[in-house]
Amino acid sequence: MEKRGFHLRIEGIKNDKIQYSSGTVTSPGWPENYGNNEMCVFKLNADPGKIIKITFEEFDVERATLCEYDSLSIMGRKHCGNWSRKSPEKEVLIYAESTELIWSTDGSVTEKGFRFSWESIDNPIEVPSGALESAAGFHAHIEVNAKFLLIKIFSKRRGSISIFL
């Protein structure tokens, strides 16, 4: 057992792959099936201030209920199967400048594996200041309309509207 553990650790160090800005990542041995007892880390580093967009082209990894045999971990979540519930979405956004994907396989049954490309993109959640200003304008507009509406209700119901004022 000790020998096996040592073997795995050496493979992990040997197979660490680091990419910057954009790239393509495949499972070991691609386009042939991946192997048994594999362990490697893919470290993706986006351009400064950007986030990571992954687009899967292929995903076929030994299926298991909890992906306990073979898996590709993205953001700490294990993925396996062949475009099944346990597989990743075709497009995955990682809201961070860098991430580590961990590939791990057990001692039997191999499949085709995976292939994806990735790129650095602007964070779509960040709202430009111009849009924020119009959002503030929209808010003021709504408030004016709401007051107008309350006045109309008030004039229809007479004194019964005091809770609004």
Ligand SMILES: [Ca+2]
């Ligand atoms: Ca396997």
